[in-house]
Amino acid sequence: MSGEPDSPRVRPHLTALPGYEPVTPVDQLAARAGVDVADVLKLDANENPFGASDAVLRAVAEYRGWSVYPDPLQLDLRAALAGYAGVTPERVVAGAGSDELIELTVRALVGPGQRVVSCPPTFGMYRFLCDVAAIPLDEVERGADFGIDVEAVLAAIRPETALVILASPNNPSGTPLGDDALVALLDSGATIAIDEAYGEYAGTSALERFGDHPRLIAFRTFSKWAGLAGLRAGYGVFHPDLASVLLRIKQPYNVNLAAEVAMRAAIDAKEELLAQAARVVEERGALARDIAALGWLTPYPSSANFLLCAVEGGSSDAGARLHAALAERGVFVRYFGAPRLRDCVRISCPRPDQHEALMTHLRAAGAGLGLA
Numbered sequence: 001m002s003g004e005p006d007s008p009r010v011r012p013h014l015t016a017l018p019g020y021e022p023v024t025p026v027d028q029l030a031a032r033a034g035v036d037v038a039d040v041l042k043l044d045a046n047e048n049p050f051g052a053s054d055a056v057l058r059a060v061a062e063y064r065g066w067s068v069y070p071d072p073l074q075l076d077l078r079a080a081l082a083g084y085a086g087v088t089p090e091r092v093v094a095g096a097g098s099d100e101l102i103e104l105t106v107r108a109l110v111g112p113g114q115r116v117v118s119c120p121p122t123f124g125m126y127r128f129l130c131d132v133a134a135i136p137l138d139e140v141e142r143g144a145d146f147g148i149d150v151e152a153v154l155a156a157i158r159p160e161t162a163l164v165i166l167a168s169p170n171n172p173s174g175t176p177l178g179d180d181a182l183v184a185l186l187d188s189g190a191t192i193a194i195d196e197a198y199g200e201y202a203g204t205s206a207l208e209r210f211g212d213h214p215r216l217i218a219f220r221t222f223s224k225w226a227g228l229a230g231l232r233a234g235y236g237v238f239h240p241d242l243a244s245v246l247l248r249i250k251q252p253y254n255v256n257l258a259a260e261v262a263m264r265a266a267i268d269a270k271e272e273l274l275a276q277a278a279r280v281v282e283e284r285g286a287l288a289r290d291i292a293a294l295g296w297l298t299p300y301p302s303s304a305n306f307l308l309c310a311v312e313g314g315s316s317d318a319g320a321r322l323h324a325a326l327a328e329r330g331v332f333v334r335y336f337g338a339p340r341l342r343d344c345v346r347i348s349c350p351r352p353d354q355h356e357a358l359m360t361h362l363r364a365a366g367a368g369l370g371l372a
């Protein structure tokens with residue numbers, strides 16, 4: 001046991017780490033709230049409310065090749081991903097979720113004495129991965145509208161900065177990164193990684209305009225638009241030299257065959273899945289209008305499949321209170337304890353047929369908290 005005289009000597013920076021704050025599995029949430037899992041509105045992890053497509057489920061169910069290892073070079077998979085992303089296969093590497101590619105990229109690029117820049121509030125994985133690897137992270141706070149402060153980011157980039165990582169659209173705010181900002185960042189000489197986990201909902205990708213830039217990296221995932229979060233299926237687009245290094249340093253069988261089969265089937269079913277993403281975008285618009293009409297909850301503009309919403313005139317712990325009140329009703333949204341987000345909750349877009357139920361719960365929770 002830790003602390004006993006002959007216990008393993010864990011690296012000191014790791015013993016103090018709080019660990020990544022994950023979402024709780026839905027059955028545990030339902031049990032806690034005393035509601036049936038089927039009645040839960042799980043809107044806390046930006047998953048696809050429609051689930052995986054039937055075509056993908058069929059492809060995985062019908063596949064029979066589980067007894068052999070996957071292709072470590074991912075040749076067929078990378079070709080399919082490259083076709084989808086509109087790039088050449090030598091620039092693509094697949095991973096167990098985009099999280100794995102982010103970690104591999106940090107491992108490949110950031111050496112001793114080097115640093116990473118990111119812009120909070122943002123996806124917690126960047127801090128988590130840097131903390132685990134004992135890499136100094138320079139955090140440049142986003143502005144009041146959650147856009148990045150380009151001048152401040154440029155000022156934070158030093159010769160030791162090996163990587164700048166920015167989510168676009170950003171999580172949890174939904175804010176996209178503009179082309180001008182990206183041009184300025186690329187002009188700085190730094191390597192810029194754009195995390196496009198929600199790209200299919202934004203309808204744009206940095207790859208469209210800057211895909212050939214040698215210092216641009218894009219991370220993509222099938223977790224959101226393709227409804228495959230549980231399979232861990234993501235990829236990245238890199239300069240071919242970096243991709244070649246990543247292919248050599250990754251675990252050889254990092255993408256399991258179920259994830260590979262599912263990714264390829266999802267690409268084949270992309271028209272259906274992208275049409276579904278468009279329905280989520282419509283729902284985002286409808287939800288933003290109805291939430292704003294409540295009068296006490298204000299959504300920030302979002303290009304993703306979720307809305308960050310601020311409780312108006314609420315106390316400093318208003319986000320936590322709304323989060324708890326909704327959870328009691330079987331509605332699970334995300335709350336972040338970070339100072340700038342204490343009056344906020346992040347709500348993933350539900351299916352359109354769940355919209356009215358969500359609004360009813362929001363009205364009741366708001367009334368119960370004296371907000372309405």
Ligand SMILES: Cc1ncc(COP(=O)(O)O)c(C=O)c1O
Nearest residue numbers: 097098099123171197221223234
């Ligand atoms: C910005 C961002 N990047 C990456 C991820 C993780 O994606 P994956 O499931 O592919 O690891 C998430 C998940 O919430 C995210 O919000």
